[in-house]
Amino acid sequence: MSTTVIDPRVFQQVQSQKWWPIGLLITVLVYLTYAWGAFNMNDVLSGSRLEKGALLLSDAVAYKVHVTEDLRRGDFAVAIEGERTATYPADQTPNWVDRDANQYRVDLADGYQLRSADRVIEYSVPDYGVITITVGEKELEMTLPAGRAELPQGMQFRPVKFDARPVFGHRVQVSRSKIESHRFFYGWENFWFPFRSPFYGMSLGELWSTATEAKRIDAERSNAAFIFDEFWNNPDWQHGIIAVAVLETVMMAVLGTITAAFIALPLAFAAARNFNPEAVSRFFVRRMFDFVRGIDMLIWSLIFIRAFGLGPLTGTLAIAVTDTGSFGKIFSEAMENVDKKQIEGVEATGASRIQKYRFGVMPQLMPVFLSQFLYYMEIEL
Numbered sequence: 001m002s003t004t005v006i007d008p009r010v011f012q013q014v015q016s017q018k019w020w021p022i023g024l025l026i027t028v029l030v031y032l033t034y035a036w037g038a039f040n041m042n043d044v045l046s047g048s049r050l051e052k053g054a055l056l057l058s059d060a061v062a063y064k065v066h067v068t069e070d071l072r073r074g075d076f077a078v079a080i081e082g083e084r085t086a087t088y089p090a091d092q093t094p095n096w097v098d099r100d101a102n103q104y105r106v107d108l109a110d111g112y113q114l115r116s117a118d119r120v121i122e123y124s125v126p127d128y129g130v131i132t133i134t135v136g137e138k139e140l141e142m143t144l145p146a147g148r149a150e151l152p153q154g155m156q157f158r159p160v161k162f163d164a165r166p167v168f169g170h171r172v173q174v175s176r177s178k179i180e181s182h183r184f185f186y187g188w189e190n191f192w193f194p195f196r197s198p199f200y201g202m203s204l205g206e207l208w209s210t211a212t213e214a215k216r217i218d219a220e221r222s223n224a225a226f227i228f229d230e231f232w233n234n235p236d237w238q239h240g241i242i243a244v245a246v247l248e249t250v251m252m253a254v255l256g257t258i259t260a261a262f263i264a265l266p267l268a269f270a271a272a273r274n275f276n277p278e279a280v281s282r283f284f285v286r287r288m289f290d291f292v293r294g295i296d297m298l299i300w301s302l303i304f305i306r307a308f309g310l311g312p313l314t315g316t317l318a319i320a321v322t323d324t325g326s327f328g329k330i331f332s333e334a335m336e337n338v339d340k341k342q343i344e345g346v347e348a349t350g351a352s353r354i355q356k357y358r359f360g361v362m363p364q365l366m367p368v369f370l371s372q373f374l375y376y377m378e379i380e381l
Contacts, residue, residue, distance in 0.1 A: 058168065063189040067097055067106050069116060069179040071135060076104070081182075086195040086236075096183070106181050108170040114181050121174055123164065128152055133162050133174050140174065190236050197230045248312045253380035256319025261373050263320070264289075264327035269357070271332035274340075286332070293325025323376055334368040335361065 036042075064081050078093050080086035093099060096107040103117030111126035119135040129145025139159035144151070151157060154166035162174040171182040193199045198217055199207060210217075211224040218226050232240040269275045271285040300318040308314050343360035351359065 058184070062184045062186050064171075064182040064184045065094065067104075067181045067183070069104070070177070071119065071179065072177055080189050080195065086190060106183070108172075108181065108183055110167060110169060112167070112170060114172055116179055121162075121179060123172060125152060125166065131155075135174065135176055135179075138176075140176065188237075190234070192234070193230050194234050194236055199227055199230055248315075250381065252312050252315040252319060253377060256316040257323055257373065257377045257380055259316070259320040260323035260327050260376075261369070264324045264331055265369070267324075268328050268331035268335055271328060272335035274336055274338075285328075289325040289328040289332075291325070292321050293323075293329070295322070297322045319380055323380075326376065327372065330368065330372050331365065334365055338364045 066077070066079050066081055068077050068079070069075070070077075076090075076099065078088040078097055088094065096109075098105045098107075103115065105116075106114040108114060111124070113124040115122040115124075121133040121135070123131040123133065125131060129148060131145070131151070132143040134141040134143075140157075140162060142157050142162065151164075152166055155164040156162070160175065162172070164173075165171040169184050171184075173180045190200075193202075199210070202210065207227060211222075211227055213223065216226075217223055221229075234240075267285055267289075271282055271289065273282065276282050276285075297318050300321050301314055304314040304317045308317070338361055342364065343356060346356050346360035
């Protein structure tokens with residue numbers, strides 16, 4: 001009976017291969033621990049204002065309407081934040097704002113209401129009562145409901161300012177100079193039509209009815225064309241301008257990448273050692289690839305802007321020049337790794353040099369060519 005003897009070195013090698021992932025994990029954890037302390041992350045997190053971040057994120061899904069009373073000038077305005085012309089006329093305020101000569105009331109939804117009259121603000125809070133703020137000459141005075149000693153969560157009072165945001169849907173701010181209430185609404189206001197458009201605020205059914213009726217709003221064009229023009233030329237969201245810009249971006253990416261691929265492919269033969277035995281010419285072609293891809297695309301854009309001005313041609317040329325260097329390096333390296341047996345098989349048939357490249361080299365390069373072409377196309381888009 002034979003006995004198998006295991007070389008201790010083989011055993012040690014197997015053990016080392018078994019433990020190296022754990023060692024790598026420990027190294028990564030040690031590095032992350034060091035980085036946490038080096039960047040002083042504890043102090044960064046303790047001083048962070050997450051509620052400010054949440055407020056900024058809310059702007060991506062909601063907009064707010066300001067109701068502002070300027071106590072110094074006596075002005076009153078209802079306006080959509082961020083819109084240059086979206087201020088409601090004095091006689092066409094939203095239905096949740098009720099105003100007469102001496103006072104106004106704002107319905108802030110969910111049971112919250114604000115009433116202002118003669119520099120006295122009554123802020124109604126559900127299940128709490130009415131908070132009264134009086135704007136004096138030098139400071140604010142606050143009166144809480146009977147039996148209440150503290151403000152609800154989300155509210156702050158100082159003699160110079162009252163700030164309340166108990167829920168996401170609204171915010172109230174009072175100072176000696178102005179009274180301002182914000183009501184938040186989900187969605188993107190004025191996305192479809194500008195504030196002054198005759199189609200502003202219409203539902204989908206109302207738009208369809210308006211588009212199909214015979215009576216024209218504008219005598220020179222149909223209602224359907226008028227609706228599309230109001231949407232396409234929306235001055236705030238600029239749908240038409242953005243659509244053209246996106247189309248130009250796609251055009252520049254496609255045209256620039258195709259141009260680079262077709263320029264780099266023949267030059268790659270001159271840079272490949274097994275296709276170009278001349279070391280001097282091979283050296284200069286490779287250095288040319290290094291040069292054009294070593295300069296950032298933005299720099300090439302600035303150069304071409306001086307020559308051709310702003311426009312799609314400048315972007316196309318910048319992409320084409322930069323990607324020519326990248327494609328040339330990738331294609332030449334792929335050519336140096338092609339299987340010689342396939343080329344020799346084509347040569348054995350008596351094929352010419354062009355046929356040798358066509359049937360012996362290109363079938364091997366096409367997977368690399370297409371994969372890199374699509375990859376760079378995705379990057380440029």
